[in-house]
Amino acid sequence: MRWLIKTDSVIHFLQETLQKSAKLSAFRADLNSEESHQISFFDDFEDHIFKQKACLIKQDDSFYWISPEQTHHLLPQLPKFAHHIEDEDIAEQLNKVVGARKLGLQKNILVTRQQWVLRDNEGKVILRLTATCDSQHCLLTATALRGYEKQARSFAKQMPTDNEITEIAPDYHLLLAHSGFTPTTYSLSLKFNLTADMPPEQAVHQYAYTYFNLARENEAGILAHNDDIEFLHDYRVAIRKIRGLISLFKKQLPKTLISELQQELAFLAKKTNELRDLDVYLHNKKSFFNRLDTNHQKGLEQLFSAFEARQRGCRRELKSWLSSQNYQQKVDHIYHLISCLLQIDSQQSIQPCLQKLLRKNYKKVLATGQSIHAKSPDEEVHELRLSCKKLRYLTEYMQQLPAAQAASQIQKKLKKLQNSLGDFNDNSVQQNKLRQFAENAPATAAQAAIMLAETYASEQKSVRKKIQKQFAEFAKADTQQLVKQLSQA
Amino acid sequence: MKTLACYSMKGGVGKTATAVNIAWFAARAGYKTLLIDLDPQGASSFYFRVKSKKKPWDEKFFQDHEYLLKHIKEADYENLDVLPAHFSFRNFDINLSDISKPEKGLKKVLKGFKSSYDLIILDCPPTISNLSEAVFYTSDLVLVPVIPTTLSERTLDQLYQYFDEYKLNTDKITPFFSMVQKQKHMHADSITRLKERYSSFIDVTIPFAADLEKMGEHRQPLGEFASGKPVFTHVQSLWQAVRERL
CATH class of the missing domain: 1.40.20.10 (CHAD domain)
Known part of the structure; x- marks a missing residue:
């Protein structure tokens, strides 16, 4: 249970809340501890971390990566990039959010954290409350003690329902979101x-x-x-x-x-x-x-x-x-x-134009893909890549039209095939570049470049097999149905 | 999971204070601890300000683990839960006599807590009965507070005899001196005699202390209001000794 309240006095707010109910009026709130921290938020240029409702923060010279579910991971230092983090799990988590983006300071907020307990008329603790506050807002998180859920519900009933927070996000993210911070568009x-x-x-x-x-x-x-x-x-x-x-x-x-x-x-x-x-x-x-x-x-x-x-x-x-x-x-x-x-x-109007183009490009993808076999030259695979790319641009564009949900479904179906085609192309490009580099490089570097090119060549064979399989999947009747639906809408 | 019973067939020897304070120390040390108040007087429940539901348990205590779970309450301290006593617990002997192997009844019930708790502490009523037998059978250690007086000596002898008679493992019996008043000759003499007779005594004595009595007034374990007092250090040593033996 979490609420975001606008107050500068938690005790005042809690006392008022308890007084609202006859059942709770004999209860009391005790402050157990209080500490203040300067919290520095870090993010990339696109505010990806904020948009994913996670946090990368510095608190008392320690750095933490906090997932939306509030799992805190201590980092030995502030990473400049996700891939600089040694812990592979955390590096992967952060990489999914920021990719290759550089991390930098976003905002500093002075945060006070108070630990409160709510006691019943016998002095028994029934609820633990954490108040995470900046100068204007407090985020109150309540945890009922086992066996006291009923009393906790009575308390929750007295809290302003509009202020309840149901989204999954760390406290610090919510404070940042309400501190006037606007992420980039x-x-x-x-x-x-x-x-x-x-x-x-x-x-x-x-x-x-x-x-x-x-x-x-x-x-x-x-x-x-x-x-x-x-x-x-x-x-x-x-x-x-x-x-x-x-x-x-x-x-x-x-x-x-x-x-x-x-x-x-x-x-x-x-x-x-x-x-x-x-x-x-x-x-x-x-x-x-x-x-x-x-x-x-x-x-x-x-x-x-x-x-x-x-x-x-x-x-x-x-x-x-x-x-x-x-x-x-x-x-x-x-x-x-x-x-x-x-x-x-x-x-002319855009929609019929796009529909015509969709039919034409889809047919082209099918024709090119169907002609590819195990021994087809690389150029034909590249041809398929270019056709798929055009089809994707087209569906991306059609997605902007009203009632064009089928466009995003086609994109999803195209994604795996396109990824493999992209890998195939990257492999070719890498091989060519490395071999070119080897021609003018010193002997040891040239040898390493040739060896690398060889690894790409063998990888490319397995990618080609994958492409044939993924094309067959894409060419199934359901994709055809989506194309038909979109080109007739 | 280990099970520790705080037991004496004699009343007023410090069982509940021991159960409450040991539970507090264990929880502080990071043990997920459950204190079960088996005494219908409910003194340890009172110390923790925990109340039982009004509805009587009938025979459900030994038969319905899910029902048991619903009655557990979290104490004010991290890692510590309490299963509060109910007045209907006075019928435990009858409830146990209704099941086929009464001595195993409690062990079966507690087995269900294995994944949730590291330590179960049983605060036992001052009787010797079917319930006590089930407690002795179930516990890894039976912690017995002994006031060094003639009557307490006799009670401890009776406990050993009972264990022998029912072929229970006497190694489980772990006595320690409680409410000791060093200035009393009778206490000193009794300590000497008992130590000679039973090598199992924990080498820690808990003095008679007003702060232990004040636990009822504060309704808190000693550590919450008297952590600077000498008696706190004695109880802490007792916990350390118990921890080593568990």
Whole structure:
């Protein structure tokens, strides 16, 4: 039982509550202990921890990871990243919440914790109360003693029902939430108010404009935080989403405009390719070292120090590009091209366009997938990956239309297959990069790179088998039914 | 799970004070402890301010474990629960005589607590009866407070004889001197005699102390209001000795 009350005096509040009932009027509240702590909250740029109703806090020089169920895990120090935590279980828990995001100070709150007991008219403790308070609010948590549940219920009845907290979240999270803290609204998953009869140009404009703004929101992060690789990741994803959507509409929209916009966006993306690859390599450094035996560790060290050096170089180049006049001109030009979409006088509506595209792209995925067999060249698997990607962008977009629940169901069905196709592609890319690197690297580093490439090659074979199985699952009649439902709605 | 009985067929020797204080120390030491007040007078329930439900138990105590669970109450102290006495407990002898192996009746009931508690403390009524036999059979240790007087000597002898007669394990009997007044010659002489006769005596004596009597006034274990007093240290030593023997 928990309540959030606005008070600066717990005793006053408790006394008033007890006086409300004749049954409880002879009861009394005793304060057992009281302590004050400065609580520092830590989170990432997207306030993921707060949004997941968990807490990463510092209290009296100790750091705690607190799950929504209030399980406290003591951490030896403040981790800069989830993967820096030595305890694998906790690292995994935090990783699920913040991923590769960097952790930093969010807010400080002075918190007082009081332990109270409620005694009956014979002085027997019937209820334990913990009051966790900041300057304005108190979170009262009551635990009935065994055998005294009835009396505890009588007490609970006198508490203001509107103030009862039923959500699962740590006390500190609730205090932070009521202290005036507002989490960022930043998210890669945006909501659009699409209507079925909206012209496609207007809808694409809305999507492209919003996602381009989102990409640009990450510029400051890329410039300021060398080690939070998610700013660059999100920048690229936002641009990719726009490119994905306009390529779907290439036949409905003016060819020259679309082609120019595609070129400009591709140019921005290309500028970030190498750094993103290096970011991923270095983020997964530990897993690379686990792939090879001790004989190759020295070679790997050399390999990764070369990657680190190149990463620093790429980062410098990207920062300089993002701060340049040329970049600003590109950005302005892209905004201009996006705005041109609004000047087109269209007679079409978005929904039938999307439905037609859905049928077409679903058929393409089926045809490409069905032609793949154990000995098909890698290029055909990549072809399937690209078709699936388009289909996903399409369903993501259709999800924004009213009554399009089937879109998210198709996405769910597509997810496993897409993940495996992504792994397959990553494997190819990694192999090529490592072999390329080996050509100009010193002997030990080159050997380690070749060995790593070999591990990827053998992994790729098993991924291919998985893809065939997952495609068969996706191609079943129920997906077809969902596509039919969505394309006829 | 261990079971400790605080027993004496003589009244007013400090059984309840011992049960209450040992339970408090055990809980403080982290043992999940359940004190069962078997004495219908309900003195240890009174000390812990715990009341039983009004409805009589009838024969359910030895037959319905779920029913027993519903009567357990949490004391004010962490790790400590109390099963309060009920006046109907005076019928325990009759209840036990109705079951096939009365001496095993209590053990069967307590077995159900194995996963919930580390230590069960039985505060026993001052009788020798079917219930006492079941207590002796069930307990790992029978803690016997002995006031060093002639009558108490006689009572302890009778207890040993009873154990022999019913072929119970006399090693379980763990006497200690209670309410000792060092200035009394009779107490000193009795202590010497009993120590010679029974090597099982715990080497801790609990002095006669007003603070032990004040437990009733405070309705609290000694540790809650007299932790700085010498008698507290004696009772603490008793707990340590009991802990070693359990």
